[in-house]
Amino acid sequence: MSSLVKSVGTIGGLTLLSRIFGFARDMLLARVLGAGLAADAFQLAFTLPNTFRRLFAEGAFSVAFVPMYSRALHGSEGDGEAAAARFADDVLSVFLWTLLVFSGVMMAVMPGIVWILARDFGSVPGKFELAVFLSRVTFPYLALISLVAMLSGLLNARSRFAPGAFAPVLLNIVLIGGIVTGWWLRGDSHDDRIVAIALAVSVSLAGVVQLAYLWWAVRRAGLRLHLRLPRLTPEVRRLGMLILPATFGAGIYQISQFVDTFFATSLPQGSLTLLKLADRLNQLPLGIVGIALGTAILPMLSRHIHSGDAAEAQRLQSNAFEMATLLTLPAAAALAICAPAFVTAFFVGGKFTAADGAIMAHIVVALVAGLPAYVIVKILNPGFFAREDTRTPVWTALAALTLNIAINLYVVERYGIVGLAGATAASASFNCLLLYAVLHRRGWFHFTARLASRIARQIVAVAAMSALLVWLMPIVAPYYGGNVAERVGALAALVLAGGATFFAVAFLVGALDKDLVAMLTRRRGKPAPTQE
Structure with a gap:
């Protein structure tokens, strides 16, 4: 457990830094563009490109590539480094050309894609054309960040999580620069399209900066990649067969984003922008906790499973589950109660x-109702991916996505953008329940009783915190x-009072694992007791 906490702390801390810069980015964006034509x-x-990034690069590709690369690296043949290097070179050689072809095709057919997702943009003069142009400018980011995801995977398999977790910070820094540049170029013209174009250019520029940083980090770690003629080796073919179902299974949240975008663009102008900005608040705990836990647990779980240590695999996922609920249950409750304060x-x-x-x-409020489920899905999915079972999550994701669309068809017309957000939360919760049911049935x-008791006590602490925040x-x-x-004073009062109440009550009712607290608060350099 100590290694899990350390890895989650590294990833979560850097992700928090990224989210802080992301907040600054969106605060500037809201004030400069508002919720109008150019913003939408x-x-x-x-x-x-961002959804395809999460779906393919950081989703399907990572969950398929990391276990295969880790198995090659830690193989028993004695040439793990050489085998891992060959596998990485073969994947890079095929992956690069696939990305270039895919990006070129997508940019060529971009008017059709924008029409499918946002055909109602055509009812506003100039909005559809601007959306097509901006989409073509930003789409190269997908190829660049996909290569970043591969380089991050090489480092993650070696328990070097910091470079990959820091890369999003660079994205937000460059985008902030794009907003400021666009605002300066716009001047007194009030032409918001200038800001939007500057932002779109900065997205692709950020991909270049992130790729350069990860390439440097990989070389600094002593790894060398070689670009060869593409070869469909048996390992590359197997990776492709794992990626196809994992694209769907690991990406229900991302696929739901496309569904939400389709419905949001049919609503009054500004609805899409409001949904994306609201999701920023939802993404803060999701990114810090969910992404950190999901990234850290996959290579560790793969090692336990490949070594046949089922007990350690169970304990690892239980520890991750407890950490997830400890942080997301109070976060969801606080965001729901204090949403007007945070947004304003x-x-x-x-x-x-x-x-x-x-x-x-x-x-x-509607989005954070599903926050615990968003995070827990990222803990449950590795239970399948570490066993190279990427098909089962496909069926659970398909069921959840079907439910999402069905709910949207009913609620969007009646409750607008708020109903759409609620449908996303409901489908994510349903997906979470299905994944656990399958894992439990297979004995994975x-x-x-200990985990259930701990979560029940956490809920008691959340109730006490919620009562205080309502008052x-x-x-x-x-x-x-x-x-x-x-x-600043108002938010500080809410955060400090809510946090102090939750942790005080959690301590009193026994919701906190003392060993976990010790590891979370231990100063650097102090040796950790063996937990695993």
Whole structure:
């Protein structure tokens, strides 16, 4: 467990840094562009490569590549380094050309793709054309970040998580630069298209910066990659066969993003932008906890399974599950209760109106209802991927996606963008339940009495925290829309009071694992007791 906590701490800490820069990026974006024509067009253009990135590069490719590379690296033949190097070179040689061809085709047919996802953009003069142009400018980011994901996988298999976790920080820094540059170029013209174009250019530029950084990190780790003529070796073919179903199985949340985009673009102008900005608040704990746990657990779980140590595999997933609920249950409750405060303090200002903020707060409440499920799915999926079973999650994801579409068809017309967000949360929860049911039935992972007891006690602490926040929100209401100092003070009061209450009650009722707390708070350099 100590190695899991250390890895999660490294990834989560750097992801938190990235999310802070992401917040700064979106705060600037909301104030500079608001929720209008140019903002919607950019959000669609950014959604395309970003969703494919999460779906293919960081989703299907990573969950298939890392276990295969790790098995080659830790093979018993004695030439693990050489075998892993050959496998990586073969994958790179095929992967690069596949990305180039795919990106070229997608850019050529971009008008059709934008029409499928956002055909209602055509009802607003110039909006459809701007969305197509921006999408073509941003799409090369997919090829660049996919190569970044492969290089991150090489390092993750060697328990070097920091470079891959730091790469998103570079993305947000470059995008902030793009917003500032676009704002400066726009000047007094009030032409928001200038800002959107500057942002689109900065997306692809960020991919170049991230790739250069990861290439340097890989070489610094002593690894050398060689580009050869593409060869479909048996290992590369097997990787491809694993990627195809994993594309769907690992990416229900990302596929749902396309579904949500389709429905959101049929709603009043600005709805897509409000949904994406609301998802930023939802992504903060999801990124810090979910991505960190999912990234750290996969190579560790693969090693336990390949060595035949089922008990350690069970304990690893139980520990990850407990860490996930410990952090996401209070985060979801706090975000739901304090959504008006967070949205107003962070986003309202400039072109982003108070009316926009009120709608966005309701979207946040609907989205975070599924926050624990979003994170737990990232813990349950590795239970299949580490065993190279990428097909079972396909069926659970298909069922969840079908439910999502069915709910959307009913709620979007009646409840608009808020109903759409609620459908996403419901389908993610359903997917989570299905995954656990299959793992339990196969004997790969099961709830223990200890884990259930710990989560029940966490819920008690969450209830106490929620009661305090409900009482405190009206008191700070006059301040979270005030000047900078008042906003900071109001949010600090909510965060500190809520956090202190949760952890105090959690300690009193025994919701905290003392060994886990010791490892989370241990200073660097102090030796860790053996937990595994």
